[in-house]
Amino acid sequence: MAALVKRNPNTIKQGSVVVDVVLYALALALCLITLYPFYFVIIMSISNPTEVAAMNVFWYPKGFFLDSYKLIVSDTKMWWAYSNTLIYVSAGTILNCLTAVLGAYPLTVRNLMGRKWVVSYLLIPMYFGGGLIPSYLLVNKLGLYDTMFAVIIPGMVSIWNIILVRTFFANIPDGLKESAFIDGASHLQLLFRVIIPISKPILAVIAIYSVVGIWNSWFDALVYLPNEKLHPLQMYLYRVVVQQSVDLKMLSMEDAKNAVANMLSNIQLKYAIIVFTTLPVIFTYPFFQKYFIKGALLGSLKE
Incomplete structure (x- = not known):
């Protein structure tokens, strides 16, 4: 019978759920960091000019101005x-x-x-x-x-x-x-x-x-x-x-x-x-x- 190879307990199993979650979280964070400047410019362009001048627009448009x-x-x-x-x-x-x-x-x-x-x-x-x-x-x-x-x-x-x-x-x-x-x-x-x-x-x-x-x-x-x-x-x-x-x-x-x-x-x-x-x-x-x-x-x- 072939000798069993002893596994290293510190190794990460292939297809680990934890690693997948971490990688997806990092990818999502990088996407948000990359896309937010574009999103910020877009919501600033359609918000109320007073709110834009006061720099009160961050996450969503305030008012609607075209x-x-x-x-x-x-x-x-x-x-x-x-x-x-x-x-x-x-x-x-x-x-x-x-x-x-x-x-x-x-x-x-x-x-x-x-x-x-x-x-x-x-x-x-x-x-x-x-x-x-x-x-x-x-x-x-x-x-x-x-x-x-x-x-x-x-x-x-x-x-x-x-x-x-x-x-x-x-x-x-x-x-x-x-x-x-x-x-x-x-x-x-x-x-x-x-x-x-x-x-x-x-x-x-x-x-x-x-x-x-x-x-x-x-x-x-x-x-x-x-x-x-x-x-x-x-x-x-x-x-x-x-x-x-x-x-x-x-x-x-x-x-x-x-x-x-x-x-x-x-x-x-x-x-x-x-x-x-x-x-x-x-x-x-x-x-x-x-x-x-x-x-x-x-x-x-x-x-």
């Missing part, structure tokens, strides 16, 4: 900024995916001369940049200043995306590529007809990175776009959030009352604009969810 959203919807400057952002996001995402693919594929060709040197060279500008002043001078000399291209073109190439896509392409079986070459395919045909169709996961990762990054970008517009008609949505949000208050001492009693009401409304308006500008990019993620985790994993590991 005039801030009505004001946002009726603001033509906001819709103009919204349309600009859609242009920046669409163009930037397409160009980021295209440049990442075209830059990554040659770096996976084994007989390419100097391939390792090129990869090493790409790491240098990835960590070290020329700075704001040289970038400003370059954009100005190229005639891109105060045009949409000043925001689109400088951000169309990401070395991080190129390296991520290169790693994904390197994991594609060589037999698939050799079969395409045997059938008479060129490198371009191999790339666009074979490799790209099976690279949806990594392209989804690049797309969602680009969408979120461009959607939240405002600094480039602040530096390169003095024309407000070219400003993106986040720049519009920036102008609203940092606007100055009114000096009540220089106003009459009636004007002071109106100014106070406007100030209270402006405080709540900031939360409403944050919700209005954030929800579209949040709703983007479900469309890429089935590719995102797989692409991020495969693009970051090499067999």
